[in-house]
Amino acid sequence: MSTSKNGALLGISDLHVGFAENRAAVETLRPRTDADWLVVAGDVAERLDTFTWALTLLKERFSTVIWAPGNHELWTLPEEPELRGEERYRELVRICRGLGVVTPEDPYPVWRGAGGPATVVPLFLLYDYSFRPRDSTAAEALRLALEQGIVCRDEFLLHPEPYPSREAWCRARVRETELRLDALDPGLPTVLVNHYPLLREPTLILRHQAFAQWCGTELTADWHLRYRAAVVAYGHLHVPVTSWHDGVRFEEVSLGYPRERRPHHLKGRLLRQLLPAPRPEWA
16 A cells, blocks of 8 residues: 555445454554545444444544445344434434544545545435346346345345435435535545445446345436546445546445455455555555
8 A cells, every 4th residue: 555644545344343353353454644544435333332432443543534324334223223214324423423533414524635635525325226127127126136035134124214215315315415516616526435336337246236226326327427536435345346437446445244355355455545546556
């Protein structure tokens, strides 16, 4: 990982610190310089106490930590039944603000280190099942996935209240976020940070294509161009890779489950560099 005296903007997601192996891995994360910032693109933990533990640790080490929620943080588990849907999300935001962690509800910070300046935009958008076979309805795609034995646990644990569905919540978040992004300084590029990929193409790497319907929305397919992205960071797929779309660099930054450790993870390279643009051999 290249760094400079101006630090680096680093990214990681899918920490899943409920696993002892992942908790130990997160305990090793440290900045290379005092100027490094860390972007966390969701799926820190399912439980509020482990979520708080992980972000407390990271905020103690990195000068700035920026969080975008994943689906696992939004799950309502049997042992925490009192928080569902939007109310749970607001509680996660409250915890982050108490720690000094930037959320999608806060003013977007501007990275002024190496590779900047760029506005860092944490997004909370969810998905609307539009990453499904193009000739199928949402109901047909879900039925096909169930027949294949593939179903995201969100169907049972991620509640959309007060919205009538996860699709409706997603569309409301997209509309609300577009208003904020349209008001950004057009002279600055952005770093877009979302738990899910902003367009369908990255999901083509999935072994089970039926799972793609839980991986984003077609409503954001042009955001990397529309909002001048210097780089897009995302997770959720558990396939850390660099890809290019319309000349824009996309970084899947996930740690993933212990059984999914990649060679660069085993070598201790858990963080991916977003800015400045890393040397080509990083990917």
